[in-house]
Amino acid sequence: MKPPPFGYHRARDVAGATALVAELGEDAKFLAGGQSLIPMMNFRLARPAHLVDIARLGELSFLRRDDDRLHVGALTTHHEVESAPDRSVRGFEVVREAMRWIGHLPIRTRGTAGGSLAHGDATAEWCLLAVLLDAEIVTASPRGSRVIPAGEAFLGFFTTLLEPDELIVEVVFPKPAPHAALTEFAERRGDFAIVAAAVDLDVAGGRVTGGRVVLGGVAPVPLRVPAAEALLGAGERADAELFAACGRAAAEAVDPPDGPGPGADYRRSLVRALVARACEEALAR
Amino acid sequence: MREPGFTADGTWVGASVKRKEDPRLLTGRARFVDDIHLPRMLHAQFVRSSVAAGEITSVDLSRVRDVPGVVAAFTAADLDLGDITAVLDRPRSEFVPTAMPVLARDRVRFVGEPIAIVLAEDAYAVEDGLEAAEVTYRAGTPVLSEEQALAPGAPLVHDEAADNVLLDVSMFATEGIDDIFADAPCVVSVRATTGRQNALPLETRGVVASWDARAGQLLVQTCTQVPHVVRTVLAGCLGRPENTVRVVVPDMGGGFGIKCVVGREEIAVAAASLRVGRPVKWIEDRKDALTASFLAREQRYQARAAFDEAGRILALDADVLCDMGAYSCYPFSAGIEPLMASAEMPGVYRVPAYRVRGRAITTNKAPTAPYRGVSRPQYVMVMERLFERAARELGLGPVEIRRRNLITTFPYTGVNGITYDPGSYLESLNLAERVLTEEGWYERQRELAGQGRFLGIGYSCFNERTGYGSDAFAKRRMAVVPGFDISEIRMDTSGTVVATTGTMSHGQSHETTMAQIVADRLGLDLDHVFIQQGDTDRVAYGWGTFASRSITIGGSAVGLAAGRLGDKLLHIGAHLLRTRPDNVELSGGRVRKCDDHTRSLSYVDIAEVAYLKAHLLPKDVDPGLTATASFDGIGDGTFSNASHGVVVELHAGTGQVEILRYACVEDCGVAINPQVVEGQARGGIAQGIAGALFEQVTYDEQGEPSAASFIDYKVPTACEIPDISIHHLETPSAFTGNGAKGVGEGGTIGAPAAVLNAVNDALRPTGVELDDTPITPERVLGALEVRWTTR
Structure with missing residues (x-):
């Protein structure tokens, strides 16, 4: 669990960092906090020939x-x-x-x-x-x-x-989202989520007039779920019934991976529970 | 918990004194193997098999040796070392010995098996070297499960082990047991499997080997629970006289059993160091620790129990199968898990008829070693599930059915031939139930059931055999028989003492607890007592620490040696005080006249005579203040016991098992240091919860381990482990020096059963019962029948 040899460069500014990576070619990578890249290098799953460390570019913080x-x-x-x-x-x-x-x-x-x-x-x-x-x-x-x-x-x-x-x-x-929430489930606190659900509700007079639903852990990318969002756009009363329906709609709409690890059915169950929970939390915020 | 310092009656034993180890551990002054840096030291790692089963057709290390920083690389042929072979004195029909080569020669038997050792100037270059190794295989079909191992015509992991069975014993078989089952009004059965686990000490394995030219000795600094056993095996594999090997153990960050067996890497590093004439360090990285070290716990039970109408157990019939992986560990062998389960399964219950078959199978997975509790977490879980199931069938409460079956008169000789010394089996269960009742958990359960929530309450009752002596271990029929321990004690001219122990603390605070025993025997301050362990040149041959033997056997030996030294102090003191030997006592670091406390001599005064003015000694006393004593376990050992009570809630949306309350009522006889006892119980319970709910090593169809990091091997963290309350009962042991019983493993033993029972209690409305561990949220959610279906 030690990385293969690599070159280390410390950037002084953004322009210098990008120019250097461009010059070093495809085997060069930016190094920021190192919380994903360095473990991958230690397992020798990532093998950049050069790291351009941007950690001291205070203007980006x-x-x-x-x-x-x-x-x-x-x-x-x-x-x-x-x-x-x-x-x-x-x-x-x-x-x-x-x-x-x-x-x-x-x-x-x-x-x-x-x-x-x-x-x-x-x-x-x-x-x-x-x-x-x-x-x-x-x-x-x-x-x-x-x-x-x-x-x-x-x-x-x-x-x-x-x-x-x-x-x-x-x-x-771009704009405030006062009624938004993100929730997850993993077997242990701090793990990568098995499923993560994020919801942003438009709420007016106790009714939901619109909303966005995004899921993690069910597709290769963060997934917006229009089928669930449609339910949130109908001006229904903001209550547990609507949120449960939204969860069901989301679960029906996704086609999550079936293992290794948690199976597709389980991920779908989590989608159903977590979307509803995120809606509740978003409303309560 | 008692306050630090003396107990009310002025003894160190029984007081939660602060640990003598902690100042150095907490201020960075401890020294672990990885803290050792020697001049010219090289770093070692191992080329490991990438296939689970097959023949090695070639090993080419030429490119390895060209990697910058690499100094040497050796194969099995280069080092030519003897094998490590664990032997049981049993017929071939019961046990098949198999050899574990230090480095694989022509065959590999699991992914991660060491094939060659690479030495380099730093820890980075050595891994570059590993990548340059070229090994070719003729891959075979791996055997990865019970079904595959026992299938007719299955590929053999070891040619000498037909059917892939390393141990097959049938025991007890009470006459008429089949009739009892046939006639019984209630027969219940449980089929349960338990996941393969990693004991996972925070400190991985590691060793620094170097040649001491002045002493003419190989110095091996390693983190082992069994320093002398490592020395014996090292000397054997290297073909050297044992006196030319010295094993020294620095501070250790856990072991939990996987360090009480001899690791092949320890031998290879020592041999490589001798070859290159330079010190060599090997620190196992976490990936290797997770995939290629020793594992444990993968078992399958098929058990039946017969009960009468009143819920009294009539008979127990069990088939136990343990998947021991690719090799038999030394010195315990692959028999360790099935033999433990077969001998001890009746546990705390009065079981009048018993039959068991125990088997160890070999598969193409990383080998196994004893892990804290050894089989007891599993068979206790199965026993407790049998009682829960019978209670349901008979309409009895789960606590009530246990009450009707617990052993309550002692000594009790069981159907398994084991004699159990007194314990508080019933009292501990009653107290655990009272704790949960008085806290209102049963009311809470009814209340939440009304809201459609799933709260469950579960218990487990168990005992733990500790203090196995030579006679008890001899029944395992190992070729080498552990049991006794020897302590040598010496007081020097400063009036302080050093006592040796052949046990080896890997976190259990022996430097504190054994010092408490010595301090009481000699009337000394704790600060004046030092414990020496973990050095084969300074400590008489000892068996190390495992099987909760340290305080029971090592502590008894230390106490006896201190008593003998005390006798000598009294003898000299009486002479110098010109009084009768029965008119003096040891107190406050002095020998005092009983009839006149103003007349006394300090130990410094006596030591001055013993060493510097020996002409003043009584004529029948040798100079110096030393004593030696040994202690061996008595009879079947001494049994500590405990009952655990757990409250869980199952979360309907996710299947998460949340532990709301954990109460442990334990009885380890006299607790030398209650705070240390509680630490042992808490850590053990955490590992038990890990097995019940989280951890499992799995393999894909090619035998590739799926968990190479903590992302996939789900060791629970502090966030997942609840607060645990611990309640003490005290049934002193008549078989040990201080009435203490061992307490190293209990927490781990009781937790899976209690958690599983609580989960199943919560699942009661669903009609589903879960008997296999780990119980993942996915399985719980499936049981809660809220699984989403698109149908």
Whole structure:
């Protein structure tokens, strides 16, 4: 459990980091918090020839409000978000509360928002939140800057739209989601979720007028579930009956993997329970 | 819990004194194997088999030796070492000895089996070296289950073991047992399987071997529970006289049994170090610890029990099959699990008729070693399920049926020929029930049932044989027979003492608890007592620590040696105080006249005479202050016991089993240090819960282990383990020096049964019963019948 030899480079700024990765070629990788990449290297499952360490790019570590928008710098750690004051996440409490589902405290003090998005795990909280809240992923590369809508960012199993030399600099959540929640189930606290469910409800006068449902653990990418969202758009009363129906609809709509590990039926059962639970929590928020 | 310091009657024994080990452990001054760095030291790792079964057709290490930093690489042929072979003194019809080569020669029998050892300048280069090894195989069909192992014409894991059976014993077979079953008004059966587990000490295995040119000795610093046994096997495999090998054990971070057997890596590292003439370190990485170390616990029970109308058990009939993996561990052999289960299954109950068949099969999976509890977590679980099932059939309460069957008069000689010394079997169950009743859990259960929620309450009752002596172990018929322990004690001129023990603490606080025993015997302050262990040059041959033998046997030996030293102090003191020997006593670090407490001599005064002014000694006393004593277990040993009570809630949406309450009522006789006892119970219960709900090593169809990290091997964390309350009862043992009974394994033994019973109690409305462990949320949800179907 020791990595093969690799070159180590420390970047001074974003432009330098992307230029260096571009120059070093496809075997070079950005190193942020290292909570996924380094274990993979230790198991020799990932073998980058070069690491370009961006951890000291302080300008990428921030949590900022800009009118209705929430900007999270790519190097902001999960723990920094988890411990953010109320005023800076007002309306985006779901983002802060979701952080407690990520691994354990030591992991959260090192792992970063951008690193998690770039890794593209379909059960990762940041990926689910980004898709749920229509976030914009802002990147930099030697070819300039671009904005990737989160809904288009995740292509497949641990695969994103990012080019090898393209660095996430921030993720922007465009508008508050006061009635949103993320919940998960795993056998142990801190494990990767077997199934994760994130819900964002539009609530008016005790009725649900719209909503988004995103699932992790049922597909290679974070999955939006239009069949479940349709139930949330009918102006029904916001109650347990509606939320249970939403859970059932989501469970019916997905085609989760059948092992190894938890089977497809079990994942579907979890979808049913967790979507309903996330709806309850979103309403109560 | 009692406060630290003396007990009310002024003794160290019985007091929760702070552990002498903790200051160094908590301030980074402890030294584990991995903390040892020697000049010119190389790092070793092993080229391991990538196939589960097959012949090795070639091993090419030439490219390995070219890797930068690699210094040497050796195959089995290069090192030419003797095999490790565990032998039982039983006929071939009952036991088949099989050899475990230090490095695989021509055949591999599990994924992860060591084939070659690579040495390099650092821990990174050595792994680069492993990748450059080229091994080719003629892969065979792996045998991975009971069905595959016992199928007619199955491939053989060891050619000498026909049918892949290493041990097959049928025992007891009470006359007329079939008639009892035929005539009984109630017969229940249980088929249960338990998952393969890893004992998982936080500190993985490891060793540093070096040649001490001055002493002409091979120094092996390793984390083992059995230093002398390792020395014996090392010397044998290397073909060296045993006096030229010294095994030293530094601080240890757990063992739980997998370090009470001899690891082939320990031997290979020592041999490689001798070959290259440089110190060599091997630290097992977590991946190897999870996949290629010693595992345990994969068993299958088919059991029946007959009961009369009143719920009294009439007969027990069991077929026990243990999947011991690829090799027989030394010194216990592959018989360890089935022999334990067969001999002890009736446990705390009055079982008048008994028949058992116990088998060990060999498969192409990592081998097994004793793991805390050895078979008892499994057979207790099966026994407790049998009683629960009979209670349901007969309309009795689960606690009531146990009350009617527990052994209550002692000594009791069971149908299995074992004599049980006094315990608190009934009292502990009654107290466990009272705790849960008084806390209102039964009311809570009724209340939640009304809301459609699933709360369950479960119990387990068990005993734990501890203090196996040579006679008791001889019944296992191992070729080497553990049992006794020897202690040597020495007081020096400072008036402090060092006592040796042949047992080996790997976390159990022997330096504290044994010192408490010595301090009481000699009237010494605890700070003036030191325990020496884990060094074959400094400690007389001992059997190490396993089978909850340390306090019962090692502690008794230490106490006896201290008593003899005390006699000598009294003898010299009386002489110097010019009084009769029966007019002096040991107290407060002094020899005092009984009839005049103002007349006394400190131990420093006496030591000065014993060492520096020997001409003042009585004529019949040798100079110096030393004594030696040995102790061997008596009869069938001494049985500690406990009852556990557990409350769980099953969550309808996810199948999660949440443990709401865990109460343990334990009786280990005299608790030398109650806080240490509670630590043992809590840690054991955590491992028992792990087996009941979380952990399992599985393999794919090719025999590839599926859990190579903690992502997949689901050891529970502090978040999953509930608060555990521990209640003490005390039935002193007549067979040990301080009335203590062993307590190392109890928690692990009782937890799976209690948790399983609680889960099944909660499942009662569904009509489903779960008898196999681990009980995953997926299986619970299936039982709750809320599984989503698209039909």
